[in-house]
Amino acid sequence: MGVYEAFYRRSIEERDAFWAEEAKRIYWHKAPEVICDDSRLPFVKWFKGGETNLCYNAVDRHAAERPNDTALIYVSTETNEEKRYTFAELQREVERMAALYLNLGVQKGDRVLIYMPMIPEAAFAMLAAVRIGAIHSVVFGGFASASLATRIDDAQPKIMVTADAGMRNGKVVPYKHLVDEACALAKTPPEKVIIVDRGLDKGFPRVEGRDLDYATLRAQHLDAAVSVTWVESTHPSYILYTSGTTGKPKGVQRDTGGYAVALAASMDYIFCGKAGETMFATSDIGWVVGHSYIIYGPLLAGMATILYEGTPLRPDPGIWWRMVEQYRVAVMFSAPTAIRVLKKQDPKYLKSADLSSLKHLFLAGEPLDETTHKWIHEALGKPVIDNYWQTETGWPMLAICRGIEEKPIKYGSPGFPVYGYNLKIFREDGTECGPNEKGIVGILPPLPPGCLSSVWGDDARFISSYFSLFKEPLVYSSADWGIKDEAGYHFILGRTDDVINVAGHRLGTREIEEAVQAHTTIAEVAVVGVRDEVKGQVPVAFAVVKDPSRVETEQGRQALEAEVKQKVDELLGAIARPQRVYFVSALPKTRSGKMLRRSIQALAEGRDPGDLTTIEDRSALEQIAEALKTQ
Ligand code: ATP
Ligand code: MG
Secondary structure: OHHHHHHHHHHHHHHHHHHHHHHHHOOEEEOOEEEEEEEEOOOEEEEOOEOOOOOHHHHHHHHHHHOOOEEEEEEEEOOOEEEEEHHHHHHHHHHHHHHHHHOOOOOOEEEEEEOOOOHHHHHHHHHHHOOOOOEEEEOOOOOHHHHHHHHHHHHHOEEEEOOEEEEEEEEOOHHHHHHHHHHOOOOOOOOOEEEOOOOOOOOOOOOOOOOEEEHHHHHOOOOOOOOOOEEEHHHHHHHHEEOOOHHHHHHHHHHHOOHHHHHHHHHHHOOOOOOOOOEEOOOOOOHHHHHHHHHHHHHHHHOOOEEEOOOOOOOOOHHHHHHHOOOOOEEEEEOOOHHHHOOOOOOOHOOOOOOOOEEEEEEOOOOOHHHHHHHHHHHHHHHEEOOOOOOOOOOEEEOOOOOEEEEEEOOOOOEEOOOOEEEEEOOOOOEEEOOOOEEEEEEOOOOOOOOOOEEOOHHHHHHHHOOOOOOOOOOOOEEEEEOOOOOOOOEEEHHHHHHHEEEEEEHHHHHHHHHOOOOOEEEEEOOOOOOOOOEEEEEEEEEEEHHHHHOOOOHHHHHHHHHHHHHHHHOHHHHHHOOOEEEEEEOOEEEOOOEEEHHHHHHHHOOOOOOOOOOOHHHHHHHHHHHHOOO
C-alpha cells in the first residue's frame, strides 16, 4: 500500500484517533470530550464538548508568538493602494471592530451580514464577528439588491457592514446604494448599517438613525481590548450561501472547531503552506474559497495572505505574476476560468516574472480541462493541483495531497479522495460503480470536520437537499457526475442536472466539451442539451476560437464547424456530435467563473434565460442570442 493510501485508510478506519491528532493543531480552551458524535446522522457533532475560537486561532495565537510577521497584504489595482498588517496590527484592528459590534449590542449567535469589496475592513469584520461568537454571513459584492434582500431575510442579521463603494475594472460599484435598495426590499432589514467610507461614492445617501460611519466608531475604540468569547466546537461560525448556479441558494452553516481543524490540516497536507510564507488566493471573500483560503486557512497556518482588489488583466495581464514575484508567494489558488483568460494573453507576461518562490498552483471551482491543465503546468514549470469541492464541504474533497505523498498528476483529474472523505461513485440504485463507470459522486457519512453542519434554519432541507438520493445507503450527494479510473484517479464530468439525454444515451456536458476543446483552435466551449422532437435532446456547442479570423467568413465558419464535429466523432462517437457549433467571442458566466449553462440552454430552446443577477458580462448572453439567429 502506498503512503497516501495508508494515510487515507487510517482517516476512515481509525477516524477518531486520526482526527484527535489533527485537533492538536489548534488551541482548545477546553478539550473536546467526544471526537465525533455521529449518533444522529446525517447530523454530526465534531469535537463535542470542546471550546475554542476561530479568531483566536487565526490571529491572537500568532500575534503572541510572532507579532511582527505579516498577516495581511492588501493590494488594489483599482485604487492603486497597498497596505500591510502584521499579526499584532491585525489583532488590534479586529478588537476595534469587535468593540464596535459589542457596543451596538451584537451578542453571541447574532448574525452580522457583510457586503463588502475586497478591502482589509472586510477581513476585520469577519474575524471580529467570530471573535465574539457572532455568526457572519458574507454576501458576494457582485450580487444585486434583490439577491442581497433574500439573503438578508434568510440570515436575519442584527447589523450589516458595507462600504460606500467598490471598484471593478475601473468603474465604481455603489455598494451602499445597493444595500439601501436591499433593505427596502427585505422583510427583516438590519437595525444598523456600518459603512466604511472609501470616498469613492461621494455624497452617498445616509439613513438617519440606522447608518453609522466606521471611521468615527473606530476612533472611539482605538484602545479597545476585547477578549475572545470561547464557543462550543459546534457553535456556528458562519453562514455562506451557495453560488446559486443550479437554483435557489442554500445557506451553508459551518461549525467552529471542526472547521478550524480541517483547514489547519489542509494547509499542511494539501496546500503545503508554512508559517511565514505567503498565500495568494485570487477569489473573493464572498465565495467559499475566500472564506477558507483567503481568510481562515492561511491565517490559521500563520501565513501572510493577500487580499487582492482587481482583475487578472489590469493594468496588464502580468499583474498576478508580478505579485507572485513581489510578495514571494509560495501558495497560489485560482480558478480554471482565470487561467483560460490568461492563456489567451501574450506569453511574455508569464515569462518575464520571477516565480521561484511559488511551490504549487491550485485550481478549483469548475472542471479543469486537460488542455488548460497541461498548458499552465508547462508554462509555470510548477505542479498545478486541480482540487474538487463545494461551498458545502468548505475544503477539498478530491485532490492530490502533496504534503503527504507527491503522487503524479494526471491532466484533467483532481486526483484522489481526500483523507476524511469516504467518497465513492454511486450508481443510481445506490450500489457502487466499478472502475471507469460513470456515477454520482457521494460521501458516506459522517462528513468529515469542516463540512456543513446543516442548512441555516432548515434541518429538513439539509436532509432533503443532500441526503435523499437513495433510501439505502445514507449518502451525501454532491450532485456531480464522476468517474474513477483503474489507478484511482477521479474525474468530474459535470453536474447531474447538466446531463444530455440523446436517444436514451446519457452524456455529460463536460465530456463533450473536452472533445470540442481537443480541437486546437477552440479556446473555450459550453455544451448544452437542447430539446429535440426525435432524439429527446441534442447537444449544441457555443465555442470561443483562439483565432477569430477563422470564423470571419461564412465559409470559414462552416469549415471549422465541420472540423469540430469531426473531432467529437473521433473522440466520443457520432452520438455525442453537437448538432450545431456556434462561434462567439465570450461565454456567459457567473462572477465566480461558472458557466451559466441554464441560461444558455434556455436561450437555445427559445425560453427566458432566468435570473441573471450574478452574470459577469451580459453581452456574452446577447451574443449567444445573436448567434442563434444568424449563424
Ligand atoms: P449551487 O449549489 O447554488 O447551484 P454551485 O454548485 O455553483 O451553486 P459552489 O459550491 O461554489 O456552488 O460550486 C461547487 C461546484 O463547482 C461543484 O459541485 C462542481 O460542480 C464544481 N466544481 C468545483 N471544483 C471543481 C473541480 N475541480 N472540477 C470540476 N468541477 C468542480
Ligand atoms: Mg452546488
